[in-house]
Amino acid sequence: MNAGPxxxxxxxxxxxxxxRDWLLQWLPEPVRWLANSLIVIGCILAVAGLLFAFLTLAxxxxxxxxxxxxxxxxxxxxxxxxxxxxxIKMLTKEDIVPRAADPVLHLLAPVALIAFSVLTFAVIPYGxxxxxxxxxxxxxxxxxxxxxxxxxxxxxxxxxxNKFALLAAMRALAQLISYELPxxxxxxxxxxxxxxxxxxGIVAAQAGWRWHFLPHxxxxxxxxxxGFVIFMxxxxxxxxxxxxxxxxxxxxxxxxxxxxxxxxxxxLFFMAExxxxxxxxxxxxxxxxxxxxxxxxxxxxxxxxxxxxxxxxLLLLGFIWxxxxxxxxxxxxxxxxxxxxxxxxxxxxxxxTAFWLLTAPWxxxxxxxxxxxxxxxxxxxxxxxxxxxxxxLGPRTYRYA
Amino acid sequence: MLGTGLLQGLAVTARNLLGSFHDPKRFVTTQYPExxxxxxxxxxxxxxxxxxxxxxxxxxxxxxxxxxxxxxxxPQCIYIEKSKDKKADANGKPQLYPAVFDIDLAVCMSCxxxxxxxxxxxxxxxxxxxxxxxxxxxxxxxNREALAKPNSYFQEIHPTEAAEVDGRLAADRKAAxxxxxxxxxxxxxxxxxxxxxxxxxxx
Numbered sequence: 001m002n003a004g005p006x007x008x009x010x011x012x013x014x015x016x017x018x019x020r021d022w023l024l025q026w027l028p029e030p031v032r033w034l035a036n037s038l039i040v041i042g043c044i045l046a047v048a049g050l051l052f053a054f055l056t057l058a059x060x061x062x063x064x065x066x067x068x069x070x071x072x073x074x075x076x077x078x079x080x081x082x083x084x085x086x087x088i089k090m091l092t093k094e095d096i097v098p099r100a101a102d103p104v105l106h107l108l109a110p111v112a113l114i115a116f117s118v119l120t121f122a123v124i125p126y127g128x129x130x131x132x133x134x135x136x137x138x139x140x141x142x143x144x145x146x147x148x149x150x151x152x153x154x155x156x157x158x159x160x161x162n163k164f165a166l167l168a169a170m171r172a173l174a175q176l177i178s179y180e181l182p183x184x185x186x187x188x189x190x191x192x193x194x195x196x197x198x199x200x201g202i203v204a205a206q207a208g209w210r211w212h213f214l215p216h217x218x219x220x221x222x223x224x225x226x227g228f229v230i231f232m233x234x235x236x237x238x239x240x241x242x243x244x245x246x247x248x249x250x251x252x253x254x255x256x257x258x259x260x261x262x263x264x265x266x267x268l269f270f271m272a273e274x275x276x277x278x279x280x281x282x283x284x285x286x287x288x289x290x291x292x293x294x295x296x297x298x299x300x301x302x303x304x305x306x307x308x309x310x311x312x313x314l315l316l317l318g319f320i321w322x323x324x325x326x327x328x329x330x331x332x333x334x335x336x337x338x339x340x341x342x343x344x345x346x347x348x349x350x351x352x353t354a355f356w357l358l359t360a361p362w363x364x365x366x367x368x369x370x371x372x373x374x375x376x377x378x379x380x381x382x383x384x385x386x387x388x389x390x391x392x393l394g395p396r397t398y399r400y401a
Numbered sequence: 402m403l404g405t406g407l408l409q410g411l412a413v414t415a416r417n418l419l420g421s422f423h424d425p426k427r428f429v430t431t432q433y434p435e436x437x438x439x440x441x442x443x444x445x446x447x448x449x450x451x452x453x454x455x456x457x458x459x460x461x462x463x464x465x466x467x468x469x470x471x472x473x474x475x476p477q478c479i480y481i482e483k484s485k486d487k488k489a490d491a492n493g494k495p496q497l498y499p500a501v502f503d504i505d506l507a508v509c510m511s512c513x514x515x516x517x518x519x520x521x522x523x524x525x526x527x528x529x530x531x532x533x534x535x536x537x538x539x540x541x542x543x544n545r546e547a548l549a550k551p552n553s554y555f556q557e558i559h560p561t562e563a564a565e566v567d568g569r570l571a572a573d574r575k576a577a578x579x580x581x582x583x584x585x586x587x588x589x590x591x592x593x594x595x596x597x598x599x600x601x602x603x604x
Contacts, residue, residue, distance in 0.1 A: 065418045065421045066418045068417055068427045068429060070428075070432075321414060325414045382403070
């Protein structure tokens with residue numbers, strides 16, 4: 001929220017900034033910077049917290065509907081108070097620390113996890129003038145903070161002094177580090193194309209429309225679409241979501257690194273997981289889906305933050321939909337997918353992007369050649385790698401005794 | 402092609418998500434306390450005592466306190482005390498009645514043996530399953546007032562069995578009435594000269 005709103009913007013666009021200024025005018029000048037930061041932090045925590053609360057409800061409702069049942073509908077109108085009932089339940093539960101556990105680390109793990117996941121919210125541009133911290137290396141900062149959550153997960157597994165927790169923590173490390181690579185490689189083309197690591201810069205580079213209806217979002221280029229898919233698959237794995245929820249594979253590892261946690265600490269782990277999911281969705285929106293940009297010129301009357309919210313909710317719905325559909329992978333399948341499939345594809349995608357950028361001046365019929373070559377560069381390796389990896393594996397024939 | 406299976410799966414879940422809103426056949430959940438599904442006729446859990454009518458359940462119990470069910474009950478959850486006096490049953494014949502008839506539901510195993518051994522069709526299986534109580538001992542021991550339910554209720558929950566029982570009881574009653582009438586007619590008629598012994602009283 002550092003960039004001051006321009007007076008030419010419509011009132012809805014300036015509203016958050018105006019509110020902030022109105023609140024700050026009551027304070028003396030020397031403490032305004034501090035109050036400004038506190039307001040921003042408070043807003044982020046409130047919005048993220050409420051989003052988490054209602055996301056759990058939405059998830060349960062949608063999962064229910066997909067399984068042809070109504071989902072929670074007893075607490076309040078349509079079950080809208082369910083998240084708060086869950087919260088009260090979690091708060092009143094006994095907090096159990098195993099005798100053999102390391103009490104300090106056991107306490108610090110959820111705190112560190114939630115701290116690192118909240119940190120990632122700092123650099124996402126939520127609207128035209130709504131970016132909490134303007135950083136030149138914002139994307140780098142985002143992924144650094146996100147990667148630090150792995151430390152907290154391992155802390156939880158190690159400090160619990162429980163073999164399931166430790167096994168799960170090892171798995172989590174293997175998974176998170178494996179998927180860190182495709183995640184990072186998938187956004188490098190974006191940096192290559194926009195020439196900036198700043199999130200506001202990346203969103204600004206996606207402004208405008210071709211022929212007044214096709215937005216300049218990066219997902220509408222061949223390499224952008226491929227990068228987006230790789231990013232989302234890696235994001236699924238990074239946020240421990242199904243089908244990559246191996247660290248908590250309850251059929252194998254009880255509750256994974258959460259085995260020895262109860263009450264509010266347990267809730268904090270879940271909160272961090274959802275925060276991570278929201279942050280990665282927000283980053284996907286920023287990198288590939290044009291951030292807060294409206295999809296069509298005449299839709300710009302709707303304020304930018306509403307567009308950002310709509311896009312992020314759409315991606316979160318996708319997360320829930322995938323969770324309702326796909327069964328969990330095995331650990332070897334999981335790492336194989338990362339190292340043998342996503343990483344090579346992401347590397348090839350880098351080359352595709354280089355080709356795309358080098359051929360930017362091509363026009364006329366050459367434009368068709370450019371699209372054809374780029375699409376072939378995306379689809380060819382995908383098909384070849386897919387064929388090679390699944391050779392000898394599929395389709396299985398089942399024989400019943 | 403690689404990945405099409407995933408998309409097919411996503412299509413299936415999406416179809417279910419949308420279908421649950423407009424297709425009631427898909428949406429199988431019953432909102433239990435407000436809505437109830439009709440229990441199948443053969444469903445049974447604990448026994449109840451049949452009375453002829455709902456107005457005077459204690460006066461019209463079919464049970465004659467013969468104690469066969471008490472003796473046959475495998476977990477011995479039935480406790481009966483016979484009455485000292487006799488009351489007229491549905492056929493007008495004086496019968497004993499149970500002064501105390503208790504069933505401990507905590508012990509009952511829903512085997513239906515009491516129903517099968519009862520010669521008077523006086524005990525039948527109920528369908529009530531909401532029997533949770535706050536009191537562990539006395540709350541689950543039902544006395545005869547709690548156990549007595551009218552025949553109309555039995556007809557409602559087990560229509561086939563009730564029709565069969567009602568038919569049989571009506572036939573018995575008719576036979577008894579015919580016999581009584583025949584006996585009365587025989588009494589009224591002039592005695593034949595052979596001086597037969599008097600007909601036995603109606604059973």
